[in-house]
Amino acid sequence: MSDTFGRRLRNQRHAARLTMEQLAERSGVSARAISDMERERSRAPQRRTVQALAEALALPEAEQPAFLAAARAGRPRARATVPTGRCALPRPVPDFTGRNRELAQLTRVAAAAQPASTAAPVVTVSGTAGAGKTTLAVQAAHALGTAFTGGTLFVDLRGMDARPPDATETLARLLNALGVQDGAIPADGTGRAGMYRELLHRRRVLVVLDNVADEAQVRPLLPGPGPSLTVITSRRLLAGLEGVHRVNLTQLPAEDAATLLRRIIGDREPDAVGEVAELCGRLPLALRIAGNRLMSRPRWTVRHLADRLSDERRRLDQLIAGDLRIAAAFSLSYTQLSPPARRLFRRLSLAPVTDFDARQAGSLDPADPGSIEDALDELVELSLLQAHVDGRYRFHNLIRLFARERLTEEEPAMERDTAAASLAG
Template sequence: MERGRSLRPHRGTVTALGQGLQLDDAGHAELLAAARAARPGPSPAVPAAVSPYALPRGARDFVGRHRELAHLRTVVALAAANGGAAERATHPLAPPVVVVCGAPGSGKTTLALRLAEESASVFPDGAFLLDMQGLDDQPLSAEQAVVRLLDAWGVDDADLAPHSAEECLARYRTITSRLRAVLVLDNAGSEAQIRPLLPREGRLLVVVTSRRTLAGLEGVQRAELGALDDEESVSLLRAVVGAARVDAEPEAARSVTELCGHLPLALRVAANWVATRTNWSLQRLADRLADEDRRLDALSAGDLRVNAAFSLSYSRLDPLAARMFRLLSLVPGRDFGVPLAAVVAGVPLPDAEDQLEELLEAGLLMTSPGDRYRFHDLLRLYASARHRAEDGTTSAATQSRLRSWLLDTAVVAGRWYEPGFGTPPPDPGRLVALDDRDQALRWIKAEKDNWLSAFREAAENGEHARVTEVAEAMHWFSDNWVSWGNWTEIYRRSAEAAAALADLALEATHRNYLAWAHWACDHNHAAAVDAATRALGLATAAADVVQEAWAHVYLSWLRSAVDDLASAADHVSLAMELFDRADDINGYLTAANVTIRVLEKAGRTREALKTYQEVMDALASPGNRDRISPSVRDVTTLVATHNVAFIHFNRGRWDAAVEALRSIRGQFEARGLYEQAGRVHLMLAHALAHLGKDSEAAAEYRAVLALQDRIPAAVLEEARTSLTGVVAGRPNPPTRFG
């Protein structure tokens, strides 16, 4: 608290104060209540807007590893230099890569974090950590890692969505060639995961941690971590427990280090326990470690036994914190926040926070970005073993409670984006604040692994209505996170659930969603056409006019993508008729915007302009004022104006094109749609150049170049070439666009 690292005293600190003051049980309870009362108000928690790939808090009492750190610092210096600018231009060098390998609990991640933290001044663009999940049944693929890192580096999801894995990788390599940062790829499982992520040029330092040596990676530096030596082990005890206590009992200190196998994780867990128990001697700790090692189940890391340290800290926990520790092993995701822990344990938020902080102080949990917590994988195994041994049949009830809460909250969060919903009704049991779209988006992303696992479990349990409810709630949200990579699975499962319910109209709805996912997310045209065609058949059989219309919209979109414009026009014309028959103004406007683009591509500009005017008239009609939500109205106006700008430009109506484009300039950027924003600036620049307004055109070309890391290389090159021509007094803008 004095150093500004915490805003409130943790439970373990209060306990230590109570012991130091020799308080009785009543006095200790009063002190704890006072500490709780000093906290900020008990408003529902919400994940902070923190990048999930920021570095977590490192160990402040890091010791030892002098030889390894000296080697790594040499690599840092090499990465920082990597030749001068002229040398890099003529003889580009691949940035150095370090693989830190060793047994579980040997401190690989801690060492990588220490290196990243102390190198901050050398790498001004920051440091990032991505868990490659190498020990999971489904490790993170290189393609998934690329998307997550591009997101961390400011490339918007909407800009990534239209591009293939190869194009995203090319963007990744462009950015890494310029980035001066540290990238920690933690917990790697194989060479195949890592190889595509290694930069070919630039000054990005990559540090990989793995239990394996990853011998198949060529041209990398390696630092293999074993157990600490005697001196380093004692130094770690001194750093955590205090020099005076350790130096007073040198023999007992050596016994403790030996009983912990000189493994950093085991040493830290044991030392954290005794550090807050000032009435414990190190000899008492050593005796307990020896006793626990004989009578508790073994948990090993290779040939290093660490169960003694875990068992000691666990057995001395407050009973409620011990129960929390066991139940957290049921959390399916990589990390979790206080609200989820409160649900797992069935306790109020303040109690959950107390218990999590006690586990953190005991070394049984680690921190994660955004006020979240996570297990070391060995400790998760240990917690799971204790849960099986002590809790018996409570798992099913706890898992059901957790699943229900995750899916209920996912529905509420997703519906922020669904027309007709918005602000959810008050619910004191919700535990998280979902008062606006940003909070909803942050929760969905922060808890993605947890609610997705709950969704999968519901599907496998045959909870068909529940599956379709969650998928429906996420439908409008999914447009805001196309690159996530799991929407196809979600809508495949929801379509199967609807089929199991024998509800033709519901299945048609989710087959339509699946068509969107196949094309927008996977770029699988054939699968998307199949899903939309099946949706059309189901909707027709169910006499569901709205879903028939949506199927025609998707089929028009898909036919247009392969330049089958006659078929695309037929489908979207049918869609507009059906939406009109159903009096669905929101669907009608969507179809109308698709129609404008299809007709323009087909050269039927007069019909396209007529449709554009119909859209604008519908938006202006007083009868539609309350039927069109503000968000739909704004997006419809933006897309329609963007589409009509193409028509004006391609007909050589430069003044009309400039007027349309200036009215929407900046709106795509505000929505994070940077590729579309770049094309608006580029088209506007070309139109201005045609009008002889060279200085204004140059400003728009420069606006395209300012988006250099967020838009395709072809758009940048066109802007760069055109700017050169304008500056030289030889503008040569194209007469067609898009």
């Protein structure tokens, strides 16, 4: 039986009378990586790594092919192109509606995912809670998946959790889905990222990284050159990621919003359907909740629901269907904010106009006016506020109602009155 690469490396290093540290200095490969290879914790070194080790060991030319072949033998063999259940794509939504422009953009980017020396394309899909980011990504992945012969992988990165999985954890899951046995997965994040990029360099894989917390969680998962496509969804704009295609989801156009609601409840009461769609802010999750609420209460008319939603004070309480709650979706974003941004978010609900600028926002927190721009940027980054034209900002109407609820719950009446007076002044 031929030696494994780890044994060959150790024997050759001993023959050259080199310590791991000396070999690391000569080759540019870290001593830890060499140790992992020799102990066979890392069985799939990249070709350039093996070549650098061979040169540092001064292997005779006749011995180099066997050295390289031993490294290749330890690399993972491709499994079937269908991924394991751990990374299987969720089912598409049967009544998916609209987003034609965004689907067309994703299709164009997918067509550009070809073997090339440039980095494989990456698309970020951002937007507020309930805008349909995951639904769009899943819909696109099902539509485009047949073109990706290496399979389609989906991972929920649980970005709103108190402790989302880090990149090292996610890489292990992706490598396993790509056919790498647990024992062959490198122990460290750098090794895992290198192996992942090497696999995607050779395979045409569509990867959906859903619900990303921030750039640090996803940056090591970005591919190098190759024919893959990566789609990232996040409530954050992920402005720190470079060289990515960006899709920002806002509310649906009025016609698409009404169409989505009709597809859920059937063709009934067209005037009331349009009114409910507007009261839901044309937000897909809110429309889904309203539709499900009507379908679970067959004696209700659409007009009855429209009347209930027309009361702003109770609108968010009406947008609940089973475990779907629009306020709960907003709350997950709210808890991610710093204390100054939370305070500003609450108080901005007092603005009597639909949009405002930084000066008006600053009047709501006179104790710390210098932090207003930072707080506004934080709200925009988390898609709780829309950056409008000419330095102005705007709330989605349901988020504004949520901010008003938080204000009532968390600030005494005297402080609310003071903030309102400063804004009016």
